[in-house]
Amino acid sequence: xxxxxxxxxxxxxxxxxxxxxAFRAAFRRQYEIYTALSAAEGLKIxxxxxxxxxxxxxxxPNTTGVEFFKSIVKTHPDPVRILLTGYTDIEALADAINHxxxxxxxxxxxxxxxxxxxxxxxxxxxxxRADLKNKITELEKTNDELNRxxxxxxxxxxxxxxxxxxxxxxxKMEGLYNSSGEYWNLIETCSNKLDYYIQKTLQYYKNAKDxxxxxxxxxxxxxxxxxxxxxxxxxxxxxxxxxxxxxxxTGDAFRIEVILSNLISNAIKYQKTNELNKMVNIEIDxxxxxxxxxxxxxxxxxxKEHLEKIFTQFFKSKIHHGTGLGLFIVKEALNKISGxxxxxxxxxxxxxxxxxxxxxK
Numbered sequence: 001x002x003x004x005x006x007x008x009x010x011x012x013x014x015x016x017x018x019x020x021x022a023f024r025a026a027f028r029r030q031y032e033i034y035t036a037l038s039a040a041e042g043l044k045i046x047x048x049x050x051x052x053x054x055x056x057x058x059x060x061p062n063t064t065g066v067e068f069f070k071s072i073v074k075t076h077p078d079p080v081r082i083l084l085t086g087y088t089d090i091e092a093l094a095d096a097i098n099h100x101x102x103x104x105x106x107x108x109x110x111x112x113x114x115x116x117x118x119x120x121x122x123x124x125x126x127x128x129r130a131d132l133k134n135k136i137t138e139l140e141k142t143n144d145e146l147n148r149x150x151x152x153x154x155x156x157x158x159x160x161x162x163x164x165x166x167x168x169x170x171x172k173m174e175g176l177y178n179s180s181g182e183y184w185n186l187i188e189t190c191s192n193k194l195d196y197y198i199q200k201t202l203q204y205y206k207n208a209k210d211x212x213x214x215x216x217x218x219x220x221x222x223x224x225x226x227x228x229x230x231x232x233x234x235x236x237x238x239x240x241x242x243x244x245x246x247x248x249x250t251g252d253a254f255r256i257e258v259i260l261s262n263l264i265s266n267a268i269k270y271q272k273t274n275e276l277n278k279m280v281n282i283e284i285d286x287x288x289x290x291x292x293x294x295x296x297x298x299x300x301x302x303x304k305e306h307l308e309k310i311f312t313q314f315f316k317s318k319i320h321h322g323t324g325l326g327l328f329i330v331k332e333a334l335n336k337i338s339g340x341x342x343x344x345x346x347x348x349x350x351x352x353x354x355x356x357x358x359x360x361k
Contacts, residue, residue: 007032009031011042012033012036012054013039013041013055015037019057039056042056051079053079054072054076054081055119056069066093069081078126079126080122083106084107104118147205161198165188168187203258204329207333212255212336215253227241236271237278238277239279240279241282243283244284247287259333266326267295267299286359291357294353301348311328
């Protein structure tokens with residue numbers, strides 16, 4: 001006899017045939033019952049039948065119930081396990097429960113109602129776990145689709161945008177930039193802002209998705225390339241760079257580049273407009289254990305009450321007109337590679353960021 005809805009498949013392993021017969025007689029109307037006289041026989045059944053709840057006697061000749069449950073944790077993790085024990089073996093029980101090998105134990109001789117409730121609860125637990133597993137799979141699929149969507153949209157948006165920026169540069173080369181009042185300037189400002197947002201979206205997407213990678217980092221080369229990139233359209237800011245790297249440094253090249261790129265970009269962007277001597281100092285000291293990075297500027301500075309908020313998503317101050325994403329991405333990237341960041345700043349002297357990144361070598 002099987003339950004009409006749902007069919008709950010129960011396996012009971014015990015070396016005493018009398019117990020198996022009593023179990024079948026008591027529960028055959030409520031459950032789909034399978035029985036076995038040994039752990040090996042029970043395992044064969046589990047390999048061919050999708051069992052929901054498995055019960056085993058603790059005291060069996062070749063293997064104890066606890067040992068059997070431990071042996072199937074990896075090969076058959078889904079069936080919920082109940083131990084039947086006719087004597088008190090507290091240490092074995094505690095060990096099994098602590099390792100998650102059993103859901104519940106029931107004393108022998110069992111009480112039919114107590115055992116029925118234990119099996120019913122065990123099946124409810126089985127269903128709940130299966131539902132959770134399905135939801136996790138669905139979430140992972142949705143998340144993967146969202147990531148692909150963001151990535152493709154960002155690339156599709158960026159392609160025509162790069163063309164617009166290219167046209168603006170041609171207009172400049174032909175001396176027509178100021179021929180239509182403020183229009184070309186407005187188009188360039190909007191295009192650059194949109195391009196910045198798209199790049200930050202891609203950075204955030206990749207930073208959130210990718211597992212930290214290990215590459216050899218040459219800080220002299222990396223910082224030089226980033227300064228060239230960011231000073232291409234702004235030659236006013238002078239850089240003093242002092243890098244001491246005599247040992248091999250291994251780290252996540254993408255995230256370290258994102259961190260330095262955002263901080264160098266900010267140091268240029270937030271200079272005082274009336275400052276004649278715009279300056280950024282970069283000091284990097286690398287040893288076997290970590291890279292210590294100091295980036296200091298004489299720019300606008302950050303108000304004291306804003307210092308705690310600058311790493312939060314979309315935080316903007318009235319002085320700084322950014323997206324509120326750059327420093328948030330910096331902090332997230334550092335979290336991924338177990339790095340730290342501290343900031344000190346005031347309106348008169350500018351801002352100093354101090355970063356440490358562990359050497360994964």
